[in-house]
Amino acid sequence: MLTDQLFEGQHIRFAPPDADRDAERVSKWTHDPEYLRLLSADIAKPLSPGQIKKQYEELDKDAEKHNAFNFAVRLQEDDRLIGFARLYRIEWTHGTGSVQIGLGDRNDRGKGYGTEVLHMLLRYAFDELNLYRLAAMTVEYNTGAIRFFERAGFNVEVRRRQAVQRDGKRWDVLMLGLLCDEWKRAE
Amino acid sequence: MDILTGRLTRLTAANPDTDAEIIARWSRDSHFWRLAHTDPAYPTLEQTIKRKLEERPIDRQGFAIRTLADDRLIGLIGLYTIFWPQREAFMGIQIGERDYWGRGYGTDALRVLLRNAFEELNLQRVSLSFLEGNERAKRSYENCGFRYEGRQRHAWAYDGRRWDELFMGLLRDEWLIIANDK
Numbered sequence: 001m002l003t004d005q006l007f008e009g010q011h012i013r014f015a016p017p018d019a020d021r022d023a024e025r026v027s028k029w030t031h032d033p034e035y036l037r038l039l040s041a042d043i044a045k046p047l048s049p050g051q052i053k054k055q056y057e058e059l060d061k062d063a064e065k066h067n068a069f070n071f072a073v074r075l076q077e078d079d080r081l082i083g084f085a086r087l088y089r090i091e092w093t094h095g096t097g098s099v100q101i102g103l104g105d106r107n108d109r110g111k112g113y114g115t116e117v118l119h120m121l122l123r124y125a126f127d128e129l130n131l132y133r134l135a136a137m138t139v140e141y142n143t144g145a146i147r148f149f150e151r152a153g154f155n156v157e158v159r160r161r162q163a164v165q166r167d168g169k170r171w172d173v174l175m176l177g178l179l180c181d182e183w184k185r186a187e
Numbered sequence: 188m189d190i191l192t193g194r195l196t197r198l199t200a201a202n203p204d205t206d207a208e209i210i211a212r213w214s215r216d217s218h219f220w221r222l223a224h225t226d227p228a229y230p231t232l233e234q235t236i237k238r239k240l241e242e243r244p245i246d247r248q249g250f251a252i253r254t255l256a257d258d259r260l261i262g263l264i265g266l267y268t269i270f271w272p273q274r275e276a277f278m279g280i281q282i283g284e285r286d287y288w289g290r291g292y293g294t295d296a297l298r299v300l301l302r303n304a305f306e307e308l309n310l311q312r313v314s315l316s317f318l319e320g321n322e323r324a325k326r327s328y329e330n331c332g333f334r335y336e337g338r339q340r341h342a343w344a345y346d347g348r349r350w351d352e353l354f355m356g357l358l359r360d361e362w363l364i365i366a367n368d369k
Contacts, residue, residue, distance in 0.1 A: 043272050093227050094344050132349070133341055158337030158354045163275050163312055170311075175354075177339050 006124055007071075009116045014071040014085065014124075019056035022072060022081050023049035029104030038142050039102050041164045041173065062088065069124070073103070073117055082108045085121045087129070095132030097125060118152050126180045133179045139164050140172040153186045154178045190307055191250070193299040195292050198250035198264065200243070206251055207237035209260050213283030221345060222321055223281035248308070252282070252296045261287045264296050266304060266313070274311035276304060294327045301331060305362045312358050318343060319351040332365045333357045 007014040027049045029035055036044035047055070062068035068088040074081055083103035090097040101117050103109050125131045136154055138145040146156070154176040162170035191198045201210075211233040213219055220228040243249070249265035262282035269276040278300060282293045304310045315333065317324045333355035341349035 041270070041273060091225060094225065094342065096342055132344070133339075135339060155340075156337075157339050160275075160314055160336055160354065160356055161312075161334075162358060163314070163356075164273050165311070175337070175339065177342075179341060 003123070003127060006120070006128060009076070009120050011076055012073050012082070012113055012116055012120075013076055014120060015074050017056055017059065017070050017072045017084070019053045023052040023056070025081055026052045026104065029102075032104075032106075035102070035104060035106070037139075037166065038145065040100075040137075041139055059086075066090070066092075069129070071121075073113070075113075082113060083117070085117050087121065087125050087131075087134075090129070090131070095130065096135070097129070097131050098135045098137065099125070100136070114148060115151070118148070122152065122178070122183055126183055131180065133177055136176045136178075138174050138176070139166075140174055141166075146174060146176075149176045149178075152178070153182050190303055191299060192255070193295040194255075195295040196252050196254055196261070196299065198296065198299050198303070199253055201240045201249070201251040201260075201263070203237045203240040206260050207233045207240060210236045210240075210263070210283065213281075216283070216285075219281070219283060219285070222318060222324070223279070223283075225343065248276075248303070250300070252280075252292070254287075254292070259284075261292060262296065264300050266300070266308075266310075269308075269310070274309065275314060276308075276310055276312075277314050277316075278304070279315065289323055293323075294330055297327060297331050301357065301362060302366065305359050306366075310359065312356060313362075314354070314356045316352050316354045319353055325353070328355050331357065332361055334361075 027047055030047045033044045059068065059070050063070055067090050068086060070086045071084065072081055073083040073085055082105065083101065085101045087097045087099055099121055101114060101121065103114055122134070125134055136149050156174050157177040158175035160173040160175070163173040164171045211231055214231040217228040247265060247267050247269065249263065251260055252262040252264055253260055261284040262280065264280040266276040266278050280293055280297055282288055301313060304313050315328065319338070334357070336354045336356050338354065339352040342352035343350045
């Protein structure tokens with residue numbers, strides 16, 4: 001039979017992004033530079049709820065073109081928003097895409113939510129979208145993210161030397177990859 | 188010295204009125220397309236290319252490659268994504284005229300682009316990727332000082348099998364050493 005649930009996990013669930021409901025909370029997360037710098041190499045800057053709404057509209061455009069799939073991550077117990085998960089930069093002819101996950105509040109990290117989110121995101125990518133491989137990107141100072149993706153079966157494939165400069169130091173950008181076959185074997 | 192002129196080629200703005208027809212012809216060469224693009228090979232109308240050339244977005248540096256000998260358009264080159272705060276850019280090059288493959292024209296244009304990237308835009312790093320098995324591209328990048336940084340396994344599907352995407356990078360310090368040796 002088909003998998004019973006794609007969007008319901010044990011502790012969390014995947015919901016559609018809802019800017020009207022969540023912009024305020026997501027804006028608060030952007031006032032935490034540590035979160036932003038762990039999340040990506042983009043310029044860290046705080047965003048207002050209005051700016052967050054605009055960002056969500058941009059994400060919607062990619063989603064409409066089916067180049068990206070965006071989820072809001074909510075807790076099962078009280079429906080509280082704790083983060084986001086997305087598949088983006090999808091190239092359908094090659095069956096490839098990239099993953100990104102963020103848990104905005106540091107109190108929600110280290111509780112296994114991220115592992116559950118990644119597990120559900122990979123299942124969606126491989127069992128629903130039928131992608132062939134996924135990539136993830138992180139900066140070398142984010143050792144937690146590297147371990148996190150490696151535990152899920154990702155391998156470091158590319159090291160872009162000194163691609164990021166922060167706090168006066170240059171850091172490598174790591175690109176990790178996971179093939180559908182590898183994921184199926186591990187499941 | 189004109190910073191955009193090399194030994195065999197120079198980098199110019201593409202001329203939408205005269206260049207679009209030539210680029211449209213290249214788009215019908217499917218082998219060339221696969222080396223230059225990741226989206227499916229698909230012939231492009233001259234008008235579509237003309238429109239794109241007219242846009243000239245300022246966040247990317249795109250150039251037409253012309254021969255010094257007879258000012259002929261033979262390819263395109265550019266920095267297509269620039270991360271300014273990190274001063275990193277991704278570059279791409281395509282030589283559409285097959286008569287000019289393997290004769291040093293691409294490498295010459297590449298050196299001009301790199302000089303512009305490091306000595307005019309003052310970038311810290313230039314990155315690129317290419318299809319496994321494209322030895323001509325690999326040699327040319329190595330000759331310009333690029334170093335191999337890894338491969339995304341099975342990133343592309345063509346002709347019923349998977350191919351790796353190879354990544355290379357060149358740092359500002361590495362470029363300056365090479366450039367000063369010349």
